[in-house]
Amino acid sequence: MSALHLHCKTLFDSTSLSPRTQQTLVAEHGVLTYVGPTAQAPAPRAGDTRVDAGEHFVMPGLVDVHTHLAFGNAQSEEDIDIWTSDEFRALRGMFFAQHVLAAGVTSMVCPGDSGQLSISVRNAINAGLFDGPRVAASSRVITNRQSLNDWFPSRVGAPEYFTARLVTSRSEAIAEIRTQAKDGVDLIKIAMDGTHRRPDGSIVAAFTADETREMVDEAHRLGCKVATHAYGREAVLYAAKAGVDLVFHAFYMDDDCIEALLQAGSILAPTMTFPQNTVDFCQPHDPAISTGYAAYCARTLEVGSAVLKRAKAAGIPFACGSDSGFAVTPYGEWHARELELLVKRLGFTPAEALFAATHVGARCMPKGDTLGTLEVGKQADFLVLDGSPLDDIRLLQDRSRFKAVYKAGQAVNLTRSPYNPKQVSDFNSLKWTDLYTRDRVTQLGKWTV
Numbered sequence: 361m362s363a364l365h366l367h368c369k370t371l372f373d374s375t376s377l378s379p380r381t382q383q384t385l386v387a388e389h390g391v392l393t394y395v396g397p398t399a400q401a402p403a404p405r406a407g408d409t410r411v412d413a414g415e416h417f418v419m420p421g422l423v424d425v426h427t428h429l430a431f432g433n434a435q436s437e438e439d440i441d442i443w444t445s446d447e448f449r450a451l452r453g454m455f456f457a458q459h460v461l462a463a464g465v466t467s468m469v470c471p472g473d474s475g476q477l478s479i480s481v482r483n484a485i486n487a488g489l490f491d492g493p494r495v496a497a498s499s500r501v502i503t504n505r506q507s508l509n510d511w512f513p514s515r516v517g518a519p520e521y522f523t524a525r526l527v528t529s530r531s532e533a534i535a536e537i538r539t540q541a542k543d544g545v546d547l548i549k550i551a552m553d554g555t556h557r558r559p560d561g562s563i564v565a566a567f568t569a570d571e572t573r574e575m576v577d578e579a580h581r582l583g584c585k586v587a588t589h590a591y592g593r594e595a596v597l598y599a600a601k602a603g604v605d606l607v608f609h610a611f612y613m614d615d616d617c618i619e620a621l622l623q624a625g626s627i628l629a630p631t632m633t634f635p636q637n638t639v640d641f642c643q644p645h646d647p648a649i650s651t652g653y654a655a656y657c658a659r660t661l662e663v664g665s666a667v668l669k670r671a672k673a674a675g676i677p678f679a680c681g682s683d684s685g686f687a688v689t690p691y692g693e694w695h696a697r698e699l700e701l702l703v704k705r706l707g708f709t710p711a712e713a714l715f716a717a718t719h720v721g722a723r724c725m726p727k728g729d730t731l732g733t734l735e736v737g738k739q740a741d742f743l744v745l746d747g748s749p750l751d752d753i754r755l756l757q758d759r760s761r762f763k764a765v766y767k768a769g770q771a772v773n774l775t776r777s778p779y780n781p782k783q784v785s786d787f788n789s790l791k792w793t794d795l796y797t798r799d800r801v802t803q804l805g806k807w808t809v
């Protein structure tokens with residue numbers, strides 16, 4: 361097989377925070393065999409592919425540690441958990457995985473999915489049936505009464521066949537973890553936040569500390585990583601003390617949580633993109649506005665930024681997640697916005713944000729030690745950019761700056777087929793976003809006596 365020789369002006373290899381100039385990458389069979397000064401690079405052999413990336417900037421492919429392939433750009437909880445068959449979801453997930461890759465995300469973690477969707481997408485990509493990013497697959501989120509995903513009335517439960525598995529005992533939780541491990545997940549996702557609050561506003565965790573530890577121990581025993589959704593202090597604390605590998609959000613944690621996360625060596629992925637997009641993009645007719653959800657997102661980002669800055673200062677490793685898969689975070693669109701938010705909200709340097717979105721994120725992937733940096737022996741997953749994200753981190757959100765995306769030494773097709781957003785879910789039950797009393801329609805100028 362012929363080798364790829366790529367020369368570039370600037371290389372950010374993510375082994376450190378400093379870029380290097382006049383560098384060459386050589387990849388054979390998808391793996392880097394030389395990374396270093398062009399002057400000392402091995403000479404290409406006959407038949408090798410030579411790419412002169414000229415003035416361009418080369419960095420490792422992005423790792424988005426929080427993409428929900430099953431959600432289908434959901435507009436509501438019903439979209440997430442009721443409408444649309446597993447079969448259609450799998451096809452849709454495969455299609456959207458390609459949009460994710462074309463956005464420069466060469467690896468993604470899918471924490472919380474329906475059935476065997478992300479397992480199947482991962483396997484189909486690995487088998488060479490379709491193009492797509494590397495996938496860390498999970499299955500249904502393990503949820504408890506009054507935790508995230510238990511959003512329907514008790515008599516409905518959490519519909520078993522979609523994105524959550526409602527467990528009501530320790531033995532059910534352990535059995536579900538064993539089933540998911542058997543089915544081939546890379547990680548188990550636990551919904552740690554409850555919906556109940558104490559009079560002081562703090563969120564009651566959905567599982568006890570003991571229950572959490574038992575679940576995490578079993579997942580680890582079976583070789584799976586564990587990720588958790590945790591906004592609240594108690595949820596973060598229990599997760600960290602149980603040794604959860606990847607903690608999302610943590611907006612309402614405190615310094616005890618930071619200490620516990622440090623001790624556990626957990627990675628933190630605040631995933632600010634979802635609330636920030638909700639704050640910035642929602643229109644007056646969106647229920648997120650009328651219900652006050654967008655205002656809650658704004659407050660959460662303010663409160664969260666302060667404690668997350670302290671977590672960064674304490675040395676907790678940060679990764680980048682977008683929560684793609686909602687209508688406010690469509691696939692392939694906002695994966696790189698988290699880097700901008702790390703810089704703007706948490707004071708990361710652009711180089712630190714790149715490090716988070718590559719080096720640290722790769723640790724959440726299967727075979728993560730072969731990903732995330734550009735060094736000899738690692739997978740040749742990288743981006744060729746027109747311009748430096750070290751000068752402007754927002755450049756990664758500008759598709760016109762992507763000159764090429766390589767996965768395993770192969771250039772990815774960056775043109776993506778358009779799709780009809782009205783047909784990606786069976787239907788949405790939401791018909792009205794206002795209450796049409798006579799006063800209201802008079803106010804709207806649509807009715808007079």
Ligand SMILES: [Zn+2]
Pocket residue numbers: 426428683
């Ligand atoms: Zn999520």
